[in-house]
Amino acid sequence: QQQVKQSPQSLIVQKGGISIINCAYENTAFDYFPWYQQFPGKGPALLIAIRPDVSEKKEGRFTISFNKSAKQFSLHIMDSQPGDSATYFCAARRGGSYIPTFGRGTSLIVHP
Amino acid sequence: DADVTQTPRNRITKTGKRIMLECSQTKGHDRMYWYRQDPGLGLRLIYYSFDVKDINKGEISDGYSVSRQAQAKFSLSLESAIPNQTALYFCATSGGGDYGYTFGSGTRLTVV
Numbered sequence: 001q002q003q004v005k006q007s008p009q010s011l012i013v014q015k016g017g018i019s020i021i022n023c024a025y026e027n028t029a030f031d032y033f034p035w036y037q038q039f040p041g042k043g044p045a046l047l048i049a050i051r052p053d054v055s056e057k058k059e060g061r062f063t064i065s066f067n068k069s070a071k072q073f074s075l076h077i078m079d080s081q082p083g084d085s086a087t088y089f090c091a092a093r094r095g096g097s098y099i100p101t102f103g104r105g106t107s108l109i110v111h112p
Numbered sequence: 113d114a115d116v117t118q119t120p121r122n123r124i125t126k127t128g129k130r131i132m133l134e135c136s137q138t139k140g141h142d143r144m145y146w147y148r149q150d151p152g153l154g155l156r157l158i159y160y161s162f163d164v165k166d167i168n169k170g171e172i173s174d175g176y177s178v179s180r181q182a183q184a185k186f187s188l189s190l191e192s193a194i195p196n197q198t199a200l201y202f203c204a205t206s207g208g209g210d211y212g213y214t215f216g217s218g219t220r221l222t223v224v
Contacts, residue, residue: 044202102155104153104154
């Protein structure tokens with residue numbers, strides 16, 4: 001049973017466009033929602049994270065939107081660039097646990 | 113130098129062979145983890161350790177074992193490698209009140 005469902009599996013966007021990756025969860029005990037970015041040949045790296053007491057967090061061109069009632073959160077990449085081409089993982093962590101549950105990842109390709 | 117170093121970066125081994133993947137970190141973190149990445153399946157937890165004397169199984173521990181030799185070192189062993197253990201393997205750390213992970217660059221293992 002997938003506790004964190006991530007979609008789409010792959011995404012192709014033109015340079016300058018908006019990339020949107022969605023995640024949904026069931027466990028209401030989750031209280032920390034990070035996103036990781038993985039470039040080819042590298043390990044995932046923490047990109048941005050949000051807690052459920054806020055509905056949005058923005059860092060540069062990257063924004064997490066969080067909908068607690070719908071149990072959904074999403075990553076928006078504004079003005080997408082070819083250098084943003086990577087695999088993105090959402091995750092959710094239950095309060096009291098150090099171990100997140102990961103989504104299955106989204107492969108993003110940004111065409112020049 | 114990288115915060116989390118994994119060796120080897122690439123390895124091809126034969127079915128039935130014993131192989132060890134090594135991980136060392138300079139973050140000073142107590143918590144260390146081994147993950148496996150397969151296309152379309154995301155990151156799956158193999159084993160984790162919260163301190164030198166603590167070892168815990170993850171969701172896919174069968175066929176694997178680990179050793180926490182020191183706070184900074186956590187190794188993963190495949191006692192008798194089989195082809196379906198062909199995958200990317202990542203070591204990760206986390207520490208203190210920071211719930212984000214720091215990943216190594218991974219080991220690409222091929223079992224033939």
